[in-house]
Amino acid sequence: DQQVKQNSPSLSVQEGRISILNCDYTNSMFDYFLWYKKYPAEGPTFLISISSIKDKNEDGRFTVFLNKSAKHLSLHIVPSQPGDSAVYFCAANGGNTPLVFGKGTRLSVIA
Amino acid sequence: DGGITQSPKYLFRKEGQNVTLSCEQNLNHDAMYWYRQDPGQGLRLIYYSQIVNDFQKGDIAEGYSVSREKKESFPLTVTSAQKNPTAFYLCASSLGTDSFYGYTFGSGTRLTVV
Numbered sequence: 001d002q003q004v005k006q007n008s009p010s011l012s013v014q015e016g017r018i019s020i021l022n023c024d025y026t027n028s029m030f031d032y033f034l035w036y037k038k039y040p041a042e043g044p045t046f047l048i049s050i051s052s053i054k055d056k057n058e059d060g061r062f063t064v065f066l067n068k069s070a071k072h073l074s075l076h077i078v079p080s081q082p083g084d085s086a087v088y089f090c091a092a093n094g095g096n097t098p099l100v101f102g103k104g105t106r107l108s109v110i111a
Numbered sequence: 112d113g114g115i116t117q118s119p120k121y122l123f124r125k126e127g128q129n130v131t132l133s134c135e136q137n138l139n140h141d142a143m144y145w146y147r148q149d150p151g152q153g154l155r156l157i158y159y160s161q162i163v164n165d166f167q168k169g170d171i172a173e174g175y176s177v178s179r180e181k182k183e184s185f186p187l188t189v190t191s192a193q194k195n196p197t198a199f200y201l202c203a204s205s206l207g208t209d210s211f212y213g214y215t216f217g218s219g220t221r222l223t224v225v
Contacts, residue, residue, distance in 0.1 A: 009151070032211055043117075043201055043216030044154075051211065089153065096161075096208045098144055098169065103153035 003027045004092050006102035015111045019077040023090030023102055026071065030092040034099070035064060035075050038087045047088070048075070080109045113138045117202050117217035123225050124189070124196065132187045132220045134202035140215070142208045143185035147171060148199040148219075157200075160185055161208050189222060197224050 005024045013019045021035075031052040036044035050057040050064045050073070057064050063076045077084055090102040115136040124130045136143065142161050146154040156169030160179040174193025179185055185204075189196045199221050203214040 006153075034213060036216075041199075041219065041221065043115075043203075043218050045216070046213050049211075049213065091154075098156055098159050098208065099214060100156075101146070101154040103151060 004102040010106040012108045016079045019080045021075040029094035034091045036089045115217040136204045140204035144203040146201045
């Protein structure tokens with residue numbers, strides 16, 4: 001049973017516009033959430049994270065929002081750039097357990 | 112520079128063979144992990160180790176084995192019992208297993224059964 005769900009396999013956005021990637025989770029014990037970016041044939045790289053005591057975290061063009069009551073988080077990229085084209089994974093964990101990953105969303109930023 | 116190294120980058124295995132994927136880190140991280148990526152499946156946990164000489168099964172451990180004899184090394188053996196081993200394998204490490212420790216990933220090994 002999927003504990004972390006990314007329901008959109010792909011997303012296309014024009015350069016300069018906002019990209020919004022969504023993630024839902026089912027495990028109430030999760031208290032830390034991360035987004036990773038991955039290019040083909042490479043390992044994922046850490047992008048941004050948020051703990052359950054916050055509802056928003058910003059880092060430059062990237063903002064993550066957490067809605068605990070809805071068990072939903074989203075990643076906003078503003079403005080989107082062609083170099084942002086990659087697969088984005090949402091991940092979560094709680095306590096002393098390994099990260100659980102979603103299936104990923106492939107973002108294509110069109111120039 | 113500190114990092115995590117996986118080798119080889121590409122590996123071909125014949126049916127019925129065991130193969131071992133290498134993962135080495137010089138980050139002084141206590142915890143290490145193996146994930147498998149298949150198209151449309153995301154990253155699924157195979158095994159993880161929180162300390163030397165100890166490891167736990169993940170969600171898809173069947174057909175795999177690991178060892179953790181040194182802090183720096185966490186090799187993964189794909190045995191002949193693994194029915195569908197063709198995939199992209201990722202090794203990761205973290206300072207600890209508490210929630211707030213992010214993972215550093217290697218660049219992966221693509222295993223193909225021929």
